Amino acid sequence: MSMRPRLSAFLMWLAIVGVLATIVARASFTADMSVFLPRSPTPEQQLLVDQLRDGMVSRMTLIGLSGGSISRRSEVSRRMAAALRADERFAAVNNGEAVHLEADRRWLFENRYALSSAVTPERFSVDGLRSALQDSINLLASPAGLLAKPLLARDPTGELMQLLSALDSAEQPRRDGDVWISRNGDTTLLLAMSRASGSDIDAQEAAMNAIRAAFDEAVSEYGNNRNGNAIRLDMTGPGVFSVQSRTTIKDEVTRIAAIGSSLIIVLLLIIYRSVPVLLLGLLPVITGTLAGIAAVSLGFGVVHGLTLGFGTTLIGEAVDYAIYLFVQRGQPQDSRNGFWPTIRLGLLTSACGFVALLASGFPGLAQLGLYSLAGLIAAALMTRYLLPAMLPADFSLRDVSPLGRRLAGLVSAATRLRWLVITLALSSLALIAIQRQAIWNSELLALSPVPIADQVLDQRLRSELGAPDVRYLIVVDGHDAESALQAAEALAPALNRLQDAGLISGWDSATRFLPSLATQRARINSLPQRDALSARLQEASADLPLRAERLQPFLDEVEAARQRPLLNRASMEGTSLALAVDAMLIETDHGVRALLPLRAPTEGRQAGLIDATAVRAELATAPSPADGSPALFLDLKHESDTLYRGYLGEAIQLSLGGVLAILALLLVFLRNPMRVIRVALPLAASILVVVAALTLAGKQLILLHLVGLLLIVAVGSNYALFFDRGEGGNTAPSPATLASLLFANLTTVAGFGLLAFSEVPVLQAIGITVGPGAILALVFSAMLSPRRPLPPGP
Secondary structure (H helix, E strand, C coil), X not given: XXXXXXXXXXXXXXXXXXXXXXXXXXXXXXXXXXXXXXXXXXXXXXXXXXXXXXXXXXXXXXXXXXXXXXXXXHXXXXXXXXXXXXXXXXXXXECCCCCCHHHHHHHHHHCHHHHCCCCCCHHHCHHHHHHHHHHHHHHHCCCCXXXXXXXXXXXXXXXHHHHHHHHCCCCCCEEECCEEECCCCCEEEEEEEECCCCCCHHHHHHHHHHHHHXXXXXXXXXXXXXXXXXXXXXXXXXXXXXXXXXXXXXXXXXXXXXXXXXXXXXXXXXXXXXXXHHHHHHHHXXXXXXXXXXXXXXXXXXXXXXXXXXXXXXXXXXXXXXXXXXXXXXXXXXXXXXXXXXXXXXXXHHHHHHHHHHCCCCHHHHHHHHHHHHHHHHHHHHHHHHHHHHCCCCCCCCCCHHHHHHHHHHHHHHHHHHHHHHHHHHHHHHHHHHCCCCCECCCHHHHCCCCHHHHHHHHHHHHHHCCCCCCEEEEEEECCHHHHHHHHHHCHXXXXXXHHCCCCCEEXXXXXCCCCHHHHHHHHHCCCCHHHHHHHHHHHCCCCCCCHXXXXXXXXHHHHHHHCCCCCHHHXXXXXXXXXXXXXXXXXXXXXXXXXXXXXXXXXXXXXXXXXXXXXXXHCCCCCCCCCCCCEEEEHHHHHHHHHHHHHHHXXXXXXXXXXXXXXXXXXXXXXXXXXXXXXXXXXXXXXXXXXXXXXXXXXXCHHHHHHHHXXXXXXXXXXXXXXXXXXXXXXXXXXXXXXXXXXXXXHHHHHHHHHHCCCHHHHHHHHHHHHHHHHHHHHHHHCCCCCCCCCCC
């Protein structure tokens, strides 16, 4: 071929790649979980993603200091906390120090009548006042009397003590002085909350770096190692896990890609013995990758990072196309005539599996299907129409016929063992049938790249701190803060009944710190005018040792409360209580959302669990909000697992649909049911044996194992079709064809097999499925091939 056609083909490829690269450069990439929501998510599923992305727990970082003496750790804790409180990246930092205690108590005291649920008209009747005064007198004789006595004249009804008692009801960590420590005293504890949402991984990484910097500075100033027992910093939490997972996946992908690419390049150099040919062989891969990203960008408007990561591995089949082309290039014309029809049918069978994913109601799964489909088609078209035109007229590889003839002898011997394939397939099918209930892992945690040791650390620190895991939530929406707060208040009777019945151990609400304006107004209106209150107080204290004349400051306080403006979020600035309100009262695109975390029982058979049916039944008895939006009970773990089960179940159904489509396609093209069985059987046997082997190894299958099974079909269909095709259907594959199949298989195993050694579950799942599966597909295709004479020639 002259230089001009070769140059024209290369320029045409550059033009196509230029268009695709332009689309890719303008594409939007995201890690937003909403891409993996169904197209029509349930309210609970949407709430799940909102909490994972912006919930209060997603912004928490739990910090543990271990090693060194307890006094050194305490000082390091104080210095770290001081530095982080001055950092704008953190909304709050708590290590047990009473930093906001005085401000909180002052605010609570000034606004106690608007905040206390005990403030009712009955409370300020003569009988109510007498009962409250008697309770305060009794309190003076208790250990809490030291705190109550200075406030007696101003707060004889004990409203502040009631508020403090409610706020102190939650579990608190053990203290060493003013600093939190673990129960065994070996770890000093801190809790930091970032301003950025948990989904902003860059911001979470910056927060982690700030914590490390504060720790390093504190240790250098005070905690220097004197006796060989250095202080160690541990961090955990959703943000930490996100940063570590991103780093782990990036490092793993980079390492495995570098090793795998090197192996493939070495293999191709051994085969091609030419750097220019090697570079030409990589052009279909580049084309397919760009086409896949461009197709997803145009079809969905955004490309998810997981789609890109998983989809890139699927383009490995493009390397096989170039190998088949280059090896067949030097073969006789009659051998090359049937080459592309076979490749085309193999491509169509691969496409059937991925087309099925396009019908998924989950955009993330549909993205994966479109990426793979567009990438494989683009790579095949590039190999079929442009790559041959770029090859020199005298292009030829080294003679691989000797290797091919040795392989032909092995194939001939292997066909005598076809009974072994049938036996393995049937045994695997029996095992899968027996273990069918335990084959699939339906928990989203199975996809987590977080090591077990880090998960254990998180549970330990969370338990020591008493930090909420907020697995259970009740969510109500309102068009503004007032309507959301009123809706939350309407749930209080139902939640109290659940707590009294022992179905929950407690609950929290923003209304504890910021009641609705309507509730505040009702409480303030319960306060009598000064003259009326004075008369009632005189009568109520008549037979008590606490005389009304000593309670004139009380009259002043009540009158001031009657004149004070009602509370709002702005009035809480400067207190730590504002953080609690911000965590449980969240602005959304449609208004304001109130979150009510529930605490599970700590004892009994239901310890750690909440009966969702009982909670929903009780919520149904609560008054409906004015805007008609019902309260939703959300179990984050249940919803995440349900979402994943739906995702997995739909993927299995679509994959089975793809299998039926492949069988129909083969029947149309091959026009012989026996040939269809001959092509499908080695693929089915490979899948059955791989699944059975994984089950015997104690591995439960996850979504990415299913993707790996589709890849076995995509790669193995070429093997099976070549063995079925022969030359004109009457002879075995030529030696060159057998050599090309071996080379293609080696590159596939090199690319995918390395993933089996990854520490990231989703990558490992693909590796341990495709690596062995590709080998089995080739071996089984050879063993089940017809016994035919070797074609004449090379």
